[in-house]
Amino acid sequence: MPEGFSGADTAFMLVCAALVMLMTPGLAFFYGGMVRVKSVLNMLMMSFVSLGIVSVLWVLYGFGIAFGEDRGGVVGFSGKYLGLSGIGLNELWDGYGIPVTVFAAFQLMFAVLTPALISGALADRVKFSAWTLFVALWVTVVYFPVAHWVWGAGGWLFEMGVIDFAGGTAVHINAGAAALGAVLVLGRRIGFKKDPMRPHNLPLVMLGAGLLWFGWFGFNAGSWLGVDGVTAMAFVNTHVATAAALLGWLAYERIRHGSFTTLGAASGAVSGLVAITPACGAVSPLGAIAIGVVAGVACAAAVGLKYKLGYDDSLDVIGVHLVGGLIGSVLVGLLATGGVQSDVKGLLYGGGAGQLGKQVVGALAVLAYSFAASWILAKAVDLVMGFRVSEEDEITGVDRTAHAETAYDYSGTGGGRTATAPAGHTAGTISGATARDTKVDA
Template identity: 50%
Template sequence: MKVDTGDTAWLLVSTALVLFMTPGLALFYGGMVRRKNVLSTLMHAFAALPIVTLQWVLFGYSLAFGPSIGGLVGGLGYAGLAPLATEARGTVPHLAFCAFQMMFAVITPALVAGAFAERMRFPAYAVFVLLWSTLVYDPVAHWVWSESGWLFKMGALDFAGGTVVHLSAGASALVCAVVLGKRVGYPHERHQPHNLTMTLTGAGILWFGWFGFNAGSALGSGALAALSIVTTHVGAAAGALGWIVVEWWQRGKPTALGVASGLVAGLVGITPAAGFVSPAAAAVIGFVAGAACYFAVVGKERLGYDDALDAFGVHGVGGAIGALLTGVFAQKALNDAGRDGALAGNVAQLGPQFAGIVVVGLYAAIVTWLLLKAIDKVIGLRVAEDEEREGLDATEHGETGYAS
């Protein structure tokens, strides 16, 4: 096994950065709920870590990246990861690549949890995470990122997970919000964030960790990683600005929550494009994603669904916008593994990008609906109304986030 130590070092650091994003997401989401549900919300992120980690080792990685079965899913040849110990994948150890991808698998179902915060039973959530990871995330990762996957062969570009992570999570989040229904009293009762300081801290951690998320996907420490670092940062900054501009225009004041939400929207939007576009294009993608996600979030009340922490409005809408704009701004000159987009003369690239958005969105939504219905029938999805009013920290976990 011959590996490049520099590439391996960067991938290992990136793995740690992406792991750090899951506690960052916990803080980001945790600050936006009411204080009686803060631990419950943090648990959604932290519980995904052990559940998905063991699933990934036992069979999840094999389903996502194992030898393909018809371009639809991997076989079980990598189950238990034993075959990976002495193999290389490109210039890095296969186990390093597996560990890096594990962190993506961990955070994705935790993103979905933002839609049903403050009302789902924890046992139902644990079962949902296991089944959703197996039946949604793993096959979609195979379609898009495995060289044998059917969307990969079609030419769909997704550098670091705009489709695989954010769109699949966002589409599933919308279904979760609809199936579970609105929180008690919503929208007539105020459901104010209890700690925006926590949310902004989480947003900062996400921004920091996202350098590993995107630049780590270069799988090496060279020019492509450098491009991805820059486009990621520019996309986040432009996303924050895009959200602030439209919020200031619409509401008369820019908000701290708007900055946090906008930078995350920008990060989501640039994720599929990070290694395929220029920094200038990243600024456009981030700004458009920030502005569009703002309108998606404020529009949920008119549409009548309760996406508690805007998982669909930010990750679903931002992921779709990023995937489509990748097909506009991509330049093969920046990345030999990519393709030219519409502005470089290849309008046809919009076809596989749009196909990936539609297919992944529909597949994730349909399977999520089926899973929720089955889980509800067997063990029940939602806490009782009196438990919801008391708060899930006490009723689901027997704890309180604050002593007074």
């Protein structure tokens, strides 16, 4: 083994990569439970196909764009990273005790998850073939370059000193802004603001949220790329911020709408996970709790904006990921203690306003680029092949029209390919801050 190699760090990072991979199926269940019966399989597939498309593109050229030799602070390029063919078997990632291939595998799982996050905003109405094209274009034009800006040596936000421990800008603001751009192209679902589009399976939502919470320990703690006190602090901060956000969302729900809902608990947890992602290596546990509470309340309030502003974000990707990512990224500039991942201090710890300004610039730059590029890409896909299914297919349900299957067999015959639910079938209700949504369709 080469000098500097760490078996402990390498094993830890492989486990973390596997945990992050699990987040994409977890997200599929989280989103799948929130849609109507007629869209469950499509929602699952929109996440799972990201595993296929992005994994291949990452090996072919994505890793090189994100982490290759810097080109003007905007993209990277290294010939040896094309196809990962020029990387030595025992070549270490610069400055760390792990092989380059382990780092590439870990970062691959981030790249897979990010476009899958966008899918929740587009539920019920997207052509599956168009979605696959959009994913391929989006990671190439948006995610890979933005990852270089934020984490790549020479990336302009990295060199500016923007702190993003595990993806508040590159993952969550990026995906949330992309979701906004795409939904403005797609338009509203049939029945938006008229039909109560309720989640069809809340236990599935809770299962998905639990898998996300579990996988997020790899997402955040693993981003230190080794095992020491910073890793432990990132782990603790991730957990307590999530717990605080769950409580904050439920408190808002109770005060605003009179109920503690399971969907609110699951959504609150995810909002905390989102918000602590950029900050988990910079703040204390008390700071993490503060970030969690702010995110839980703010995201709970933000999900209702779609009804006031008229955009149809089906599963509140904008309200949770864009808003939560902004909160976490900006609060680093206030709450960084200077005693965890670096000596950079936030405004409330005597560090002045400099870091706060950097955090705002980084967040707004990613937001603006992702929104504009995603709108253009969605518009291009729509012009080339049509991004949205026909009205008839949307009413029938994309599971049957795109996948020739249904999620549940109500016929009693044991087959699931063309079975339909009994007329009037419903599955649970939801109240509160998430009025999210919709009647359960047969």
